[in-house]
Amino acid sequence: MKRNKLTMxxxxxxxxxxxxxxxxxxxFCTFTIGPIxxxxxxxxxxxPILAKExxxxxxxxxxxxxxxxxxxxxxxxxxxxxxxxxxxTTIFSFVLSNFxxxxxxxxxxxxxxxxxxxxxxxxAMGIVMGWTFNTQYGIVNAFIGLFxxxxxxxxxxxxxxIPSLSLASxxxxxxxxxxxxxxxxxxxPSSYFEAARIDGANNRIIFFKLTIPLMAPSILFIIITQFxxxxxxxxxxxxxxxGGPGRESYTTIYYLYQTAxxxxxxxxxxxxxxxxxxxxxxxxIIQYLVGNKRAKVEY
Amino acid sequence: MKKKxxxxxxxxxxxxxxxxxxxxxxLLFCLKISLEPSRFAFQMPTVRMNGFTLENxxxxxxxxxxxxxxxxxxxxxxxxxxxxxxxxxVSMTAYAFARLKMPGKEILFSxxxxxxxxxxxxxxxxVYMIIKNLGLLDRFLAxxxxxxxxxxxxxxxxQFYSTIPGEFEEAAKIDGAGKFRTYVQIMxxxxxPGIIALSIISFLGSWNDLFWPLIVMNKLEMRTLPVGLTVxxxxxxxxxxxxxxxxxxxxxxxxxxxxxxxxxxxxxxxLSGIGGR
Numbered sequence: 001m002k003r004n005k006l007t008m009x010x011x012x013x014x015x016x017x018x019x020x021x022x023x024x025x026x027x028f029c030t031f032t033i034g035p036i037x038x039x040x041x042x043x044x045x046x047x048p049i050l051a052k053e054x055x056x057x058x059x060x061x062x063x064x065x066x067x068x069x070x071x072x073x074x075x076x077x078x079x080x081x082x083x084x085x086x087x088x089t090t091i092f093s094f095v096l097s098n099f100x101x102x103x104x105x106x107x108x109x110x111x112x113x114x115x116x117x118x119x120x121x122x123x124a125m126g127i128v129m130g131w132t133f134n135t136q137y138g139i140v141n142a143f144i145g146l147f148x149x150x151x152x153x154x155x156x157x158x159x160x161x162i163p164s165l166s167l168a169s170x171x172x173x174x175x176x177x178x179x180x181x182x183x184x185x186x187x188x189p190s191s192y193f194e195a196a197r198i199d200g201a202n203n204r205i206i207f208f209k210l211t212i213p214l215m216a217p218s219i220l221f222i223i224i225t226q227f228x229x230x231x232x233x234x235x236x237x238x239x240x241x242x243g244g245p246g247r248e249s250y251t252t253i254y255y256l257y258q259t260a261x262x263x264x265x266x267x268x269x270x271x272x273x274x275x276x277x278x279x280x281x282x283x284x285i286i287q288y289l290v291g292n293k294r295a296k297v298e299y
Numbered sequence: 300m301k302k303k304x305x306x307x308x309x310x311x312x313x314x315x316x317x318x319x320x321x322x323x324x325x326l327l328f329c330l331k332i333s334l335e336p337s338r339f340a341f342q343m344p345t346v347r348m349n350g351f352t353l354e355n356x357x358x359x360x361x362x363x364x365x366x367x368x369x370x371x372x373x374x375x376x377x378x379x380x381x382x383x384x385x386x387x388x389v390s391m392t393a394y395a396f397a398r399l400k401m402p403g404k405e406i407l408f409s410x411x412x413x414x415x416x417x418x419x420x421x422x423x424x425x426v427y428m429i430i431k432n433l434g435l436l437d438r439f440l441a442x443x444x445x446x447x448x449x450x451x452x453x454x455x456x457x458q459f460y461s462t463i464p465g466e467f468e469e470a471a472k473i474d475g476a477g478k479f480r481t482y483v484q485i486m487x488x489x490x491x492p493g494i495i496a497l498s499i500i501s502f503l504g505s506w507n508d509l510f511w512p513l514i515v516m517n518k519l520e521m522r523t524l525p526v527g528l529t530v531x532x533x534x535x536x537x538x539x540x541x542x543x544x545x546x547x548x549x550x551x552x553x554x555x556x557x558x559x560x561x562x563x564x565x566x567x568x569x570l571s572g573i574g575g576r
Contacts, residue, residue, distance in 0.1 A: 016478060020395035021407075023388045027448035034413050035425035042424060044435060096318065099311050106312065113319045117326070119557045120550055121507035123525035127532050127546040131332075131539065132325040139328050142344045171322070179568045203307070220416070223449070232418055235509045239529055253420055253510075260424055261514055270424050277421045284416045 040271045047267030053269065061271040071272065074250040075279075077162060081233055081251065084166040085173075086226035093174045094219060097181035098211060111182065122172075126239030129168035130155070133240075155241055161249045165236045177188035177222045184218040217291075225288040228280055252276045326550075333543040338358070340539040355544035359531075367545060369520045377442050377512075377523055378505040382498050383432050390494060393456030394482055398468065411450050430515055441515040442523075446505065452497050455570060459493030460486065475555035496567040499560060506553065524549045 043061055045054040065071055096114065100107050117125070132138050133154040141151040154164040189196070196206050212219070234253040241249040243258075252272065260269030331348060332340050333356070339349040360367050395401065396408055427447050435441045463486060471481040487494075512523045522530065531545045557564055 014400055017399040017401045020391050020399060020478075020482070021401075024392035024448055024453070025530060026379070027388070027444070028411070028450075030429070031426055031445040032422060032448060032450070033410075036414065036417060038425040038428075039421050073516070096315070099315060102308075102316075103311065104308060106315075110315050112563070113322055115565065115568075116557070117322065118568075119503065119553045121525045121528075121553070122509050123507075123528040123532075123551045124546045124553075127528060127542060128329050128550075130326050131543065137341060137343065137539075139344050143479070145343075145497055165481035179565050183569050199346065217553060230391070237511075238513075239532060254422060254454060257510070257514075260427075265422050266428070270421075273418075273421045273424060276348060277418050280418050281416055 003011075019175065021242070039273060042197060042267050043270040043274055047265070047270075049264035049266055056107065057267070061268050064268065065271050065275055069290055070247060070255060071252075071275070072251065073247055074252045074255040074276075076232055077247075077249060078233065078251045078253075081162050081166055081169075082227050083228035084163065085169050085230045085233075086223050088166065088170045089177055089226055090219060090223045092170060092224075093176075093178040094215070095184065096174070096183055097178045098207065100178075102180060103187040111179070114178055117172045118175040120172065122235030123239060125172045126235055127234075128265045129171070130240045133164050133168065156245050158248050159246060161241060161245065165233075165240060165249060169236060170235070170242070173226075177226065180222060181215070188214050202266045220290065224290075226282055228287075231276070231280055231283075311436040329543045330547060332470055333541065334546050337538065340376075340543075355540045356548070359541050359544045359548065365531065365545070366520050366522075367527065367548060370522050370524045371548065373439075373516075373521065374506060374524040377439060378502050380439070381443050381446050381505050382502050384443060385449050385501055386494060386498055388447050389449050389452035389481065389497070390456055390487065390490065393453045394460050394486055394490075396453065397457045397460035398486070399478075400464075411453060415450050415454070423511070427514060436515055437518045437521045442505075442512055445511070446501075449501060452501065455497055456490060456493045459490040463489045491569075495563060496570050499563055500567045500570075503535075503553070503556075503564070559565060 042054075044056060044058060046061075096110075100110050103110075107254060120128070133140050135151050135156065136151045137156075140154065145151065148193045154160050159161065163237050188211075191205065192210060196210055201209070232253055233251050234257065235248045237243050237251050237254040238257070243250045243254055253276070256269055256272045256276070259265050259272055328344060334351055335349045336352050337355060350386065359365060360362070396404060422445075430436060430441045430445070435444070467485050467489065468481055471485045504572055507525060508523075509525045509529070512526045512527070516522050516526060519530070528545060531542055535542050
């Protein structure tokens with residue numbers, strides 16, 4: 001009897017704990033779990049937003065997606081943009097943070113300056129970079145003009161539009177990875193570097209033979225998270241180029257936006273969103289597996 | 300030996316200074332145009348200022364068709380309230396996941412982590428339908444409700460709550476404090492660094508967000524600052540100085556916040572792990 005009472009008390013006690021989760025779970029189910037499942041459901045239907053009925057079409061939307069030239073072009077542009085931006089950002093921020101880390105003074109100043117563009121919204125960044133790359137009045141062309149180079153149509157040419165948007169995005173975002181690398185450098189064992197110096201290794205050897213291998217896990221982590229983040233690029237296309245010239249700077253999310261909120265095709269829009277999610281999910285899993293393998297090798 | 304190191308450091312300083320100039324130049328150049336009489340906006344960039352005026356800022360604030368004061372107030376309201384709602388819900392949840400006995404919480408937590416791997420865009424069409432059917436388009440609730448259950452925030456604060464020694468809870472229990480009181484008065488204050496970091500990360504995230512407010516806030520007077528800027532940029536492309544003045548109205552508060560909370564923001568970046576975008 002006494003024992004029973006105790007369990008009763010305990011059950012009540014633990015039951016109360018769940019109340020702490022209740023508000024979160026209500027919002028989590030309504031705005032995350034539910035919509036994820038519902039998105040699959042919608043992708044199996046033809047769903048113009050104003051229609052009363054939404055006929056079930058099976059996998060037709062997915063078949064259409066695989067044959068959709070605009071989707072493939074948008075995906076190609078997105079992958080190109082994300083690869084270029086992730087690689088450039090990672091290399092640039094790694095090299096800079098290595099320099100900053102070795103400074104005796106002024107490190108905080110550079111850290112402050114290089115992080116500044118990160119606090120801009122994509123809208124503000126888009127306006128500033130749009131004018132910076134402007135063919136007639138932009139400072140990029142004014143600068144190369146100093147060396148006698150004729151103005152370049154950065155945002156209006158098929159070949160240059162993605163590299164230009166990528167460069168603008170590197171300018172905007174490299175401060176973030178730089179901070180993470182700087183923190184990583186602080187955790188490196190200084191004894192290795194002292195030993196290398198005593199053995200007479202110069203800066204270049206230390207950088208390539210010691211710093212890079214020791215930082216390899218961070219580098220890999222940054223490059224993949226950057227890649228995933230930039231696969232979700234939207235604002236740059238929406239604000240700076242409007243997807244142009246032609247569809248040369250269409251990105252997957254820009255196409256999703258057009259499909260769902262310009263043409264109000266919610267079913268096909270869901271299919272596009274899931275297509276992108278599958279790609280991002282796969283990369284995340286690879287990152288997880290690679291990360292785990294690395295952790296096992298090293299410790 | 301010593302001299303040689305100094306020479307190396309000097310070269311590095313020169314290099315970093317050049318990068319710093321390139322880093323700030325686009326901003327400074329746009330700031331310069333916004334402070335010059337608008338007739339100078341369409342000419343090749345010059346280093347020298349062509350006069351000084353605040354007319355573009357006065358224009359961008361007073362134009363009836365722009366509603367910049369509204370957008371600014373909307374952004375402040377949206378971000379502040381969202382952070383308050385989100386942090387209070389998320390912190391309680393994180394505390395429960397870290398400290399309270401609940402059968403099945405590990406499974407629940409892995410569900411949370413799983414959803415972190417799915418990009419937000421998947422949920423946007425269904426969430427839009429929900430918001431639309433509830434009649435919440437063009438209402439602030441459309442920006443608040445979907446933002447409350449921030450899984451990343453739970454993940455972040457759970458780590459903070461896990462590190463607090465158990466003696467605090469025991470002492471509170473012995474003193475007769477109930478569970479909720481223990482949480483609010485004893486545990487919450489201990490997670491303050493985490494709460495501040497999360498508040499800053501999610502404030503900046505919300506302040507800078509473009510996609511979601513672009514979709515759900517269509518009325519001109521209900522737009523947030525980033526969405527307003529896209530209107531400004533699209534409609535007034537021929538009035539460059541005006542557009543740039545508008546951009547700086549959005550940029551300056553972010554820069555001021557950054558200047559004041561520099562250390563906290565940078566710590567927040569490290570905690571969030573992904574380094575901004």
